[in-house]
Amino acid sequence: MATEATAENTTYEEFLGKVKRISNVQNAAGILGWDQEVVMPEGGTPARSQQRSALSAISHELLTDDEMGELLDELESEDLDDEQAAVVREVRREYERATRVPGELVEEISRTTSEALPKWKKAREEDDFSIFAPTLEKLVELEREYADHIDPDKDPYEVLFEEYEPYLGIDTAEETLAELRDELVPLIEDVRESDVELATPFEGTYDAETQEELSRDVLDTLGYDWDRGRLDTAPHPFSSGTQFDARVTTRFDESDPLGALMSTVHEFGHATYTQGLPDDQYGTPLGQARDLTVHESQSRVWENNVGRSRAFWENFLPLVQERFADANGVPVDEMYQAANRVYEDNLIRVEADELTYHMHIVVRFEIEKALIRGEIEVDEVPELWNDKYEEYLGVRPDTDADGCLQDIHWSHGSFGYFPTYSLGSVLAAQLYAKADEDIDDLDGQIRAGEFDDFHDWLTENIHEYGCLYTTDDLIEHATGESFTAEYFLDYVTEKYGALYDLE
Amino acid sequence: MATEATAENTTYEEFLGKVKRISNVQNAAGILGWDQEVVMPEGGTPARSQQRSALSAISHELLTDDEMGELLDELESEDLDDEQAAVVREVRREYERATRVPGELVEEISRTTSEALPKWKKAREEDDFSIFAPTLEKLVELEREYADHIDPDKDPYEVLFEEYEPYLGIDTAEETLAELRDELVPLIEDVRESDVELATPFEGTYDAETQEELSRDVLDTLGYDWDRGRLDTAPHPFSSGTQFDARVTTRFDESDPLGALMSTVHEFGHATYTQGLPDDQYGTPLGQARDLTVHESQSRVWENNVGRSRAFWENFLPLVQERFADANGVPVDEMYQAANRVYEDNLIRVEADELTYHMHIVVRFEIEKALIRGEIEVDEVPELWNDKYEEYLGVRPDTDADGCLQDIHWSHGSFGYFPTYSLGSVLAAQLYAKADEDIDDLDGQIRAGEFDDFHDWLTENIHEYGCLYTTDDLIEHATGESFTAEYFLDYVTEKYGALYDLE
Known part of the structure; x- marks a missing residue:
């Protein structure tokens, strides 16, 4: 038996080595992506495109090589512990999707999307859908073909949806x-x-530099780990990285200081999820975030359930007032309204x-x-x-x-x-409701600018599991219930009912 | 014959595809290195180390795989044009060095240098050589072993030297x-x-922010292509990148504005070499810089032969005076002396x-x-x-x-x-002398802040060839002579003779 256990371990270690290498290549590609969005000079594009495709091809080849298939087959026939089984499950999923689609189709999609981007931009600039329509038609066709390769017996939209959210259904x-x-x-x-x-107290001009200081204030307040992250600006804000280095970007609109602030809080939510993944599982699915629904729940719970709450503004408004004289005299109620105003014609x-x-x-x-x-x-x-x-x-x-x-x-x-995006918001409300039940006076803590308990709750119930559980199991484990829209609907009905004086 | 030509082309194309992939992986690793030095939060190290070793292992495996050896053998027996032959020559060299050294030795060296760094730091901090000595002994032994694998019949120091300068001897x-x-x-x-x-006109304190503006001024003046580069700070200034994106770093010492400025000019020289490599050869040795001697000649020729010349300061001093009130009233002569002062006790x-x-x-x-x-x-x-x-x-x-x-x-x-480092300075003087001969009134142009002709001369004689020529041939081609210290010795003898009033 001892011999067998050793053999298993060796197979698993070999498998894990391959998995980590793929993940390191993908994380390297992530840095190249961050660099391109945030600091790369414009002229760098031709080389960067080649670098990114090389890494993407390498990671695809590493994932789909025959040995990987053999290792997966072998491991699936063995007795694995829960963690090992979860890693095998996640890699098997990636492996199947990657091996079923022919390389030529992947390349054709990649070529077509490269052409689609300028077409879409031009169509939008000239307000002429017909410029984009033929490419969109082609893309729809290619995506249907793609889905057909992965599972010809399944609804193609379902197959595509599962690319982003594999377990909720x-x-x-x-x-x-x-x-x-x-x-x-x-x-x-x-x-x-x-x-x-509702009140709109910010009608002036708010310089980007001061807004950036305010974004740093909010990250400080919420407990962002600067030793493992940084804040920059990007045309389309995003966050990216690993548990050791999860960065946030935001953008500043001089007429809308609240927009930038909420965007920073949103990306903080993503980054703090990433920072909370277990260090010792770096490079394996157990050290990687669950899929998009869960990721979005983490950004939304901070942005909406925390950042748009009255309690949050009781604590944070004085910092805004320190930075912008304009905000002096704005009462908390107005600030709260401004953060939640429904722009009816938008x-x-x-x-x-x-x-x-x-x-x-x-x-x-x-x-x-x-x-x-x-x-x-x-x-x-x-x-x-x-x-x-x-x-x-x-x-x-x-x-x-x-x-x-x-x-x-x-x-x-x-x-x-x-x-x-919507599933994430819905889940955010469900998680917040459970945290609110578990944590003593969560609202009061937020009002006092104390986020440790909430942060710990998220870490202990979501972050630290990485991909150990499937999405549905993770939600069940964290809240004791299946995924449900009930909490979200209650939350918005109550919140907007009060704000807009509805009966 | 037509069939044969096609076969050759196919082999060469296949080979070139592999070469480009390796180079894209290495350039990606270069971005990870830049990021680590310039923007990465401190906590990022554990993941970054793994990402960098993964890329380094992949690039080593791609270079040393059997197919690469077969392609090289095949191509060497065929009729290649000069460019193809140069690419094969450079890749063969890398291939031989990479395949001859056993992987375990590479790993042992890598492990030992990881341990050596903190030992060296501690030894320096505590001024105690004995802390570093055992590791240094081990490293010397490993490097001798390394050299022995590459060529057991050659002086081991020669083998190591050729790692950095393969062709000068x-x-x-x-x-x-x-x-x-x-x-x-x-x-x-x-x-x-x-x-x-000699004069030392800068004895005050010079804030980093203004120094950075001055570094941007000098890059503007010299003609740095900002569309393909950027300036940042790093503890140990360096430049890195490709022809599409060649970045400069510098550092600021508030007591020494000249030091930062000269460091910026030095790194500009490296970066402008990189920017001058041919775009259409990106990813092949013809789009890569020649080795360290030539690279250092490019940094030194701008730093010393241009940046420490009287002509340069006639043009640039007013910009320093605009930035630092302190410099008002400093005559060009004093500025020139300050840039060339010999610190005798250093x-x-x-x-x-x-x-x-x-x-x-x-x-x-x-x-x-x-x-x-x-x-x-x-x-x-x-x-x-x-x-x-x-x-x-x-x-x-x-x-x-x-x-x-x-x-x-x-x-x-x-x-x-x-x-x-020294060979580069020597070559800088040789190149400058030839450029001075070829360009009409180079000194006058520098005095007028015009650098286009000099820049073009370097591009046309050095940059645009990438690794087409070996170092010795490149020098011969650019100057009509072999590498020689004559010009450097004349230059310093004349310059310091005049500055220090020597007969």
């Missing part, structure tokens, strides 16, 4: 987004009809409030699902888009630039990604 | 450094005995002037050569070091911290690297 996504639509459409309608006008997802946000997601979800399932044609998209905005949000875009061309994702070939 | 290095010693020792002696005291290489600098190199060169050749023991180093300083520079270190422990290089396992 498309049914959960469909039910949840339908529930959000059905519940939020009347709530948004009520808000529109309410006579209440057409743009990235500028949306916590409530209408989900309707932007629902529209794209319904349309991309129908596209990939072959239920509608590309040229029907603009009209359908506008109709849905009218139906769900009570506003109709005048232009496609402000309509179906507003987001970059489709030009990246990303279909199935969007719903995780 | 150890004889040239030995002769040149002996010539520098023999000629410069009496010249330094004369300077020491001269009654002339024991530290990195703080040395253009003249005494080479004695620091000669000392280490003579000692490391004897160590690797087994002619002296490690415990003789401190005494020998101090004796040589007394003999060549007229100063004797009081401590080993200021003596043989001052530089980090040996703890990296770098033996044979140092002489390229």
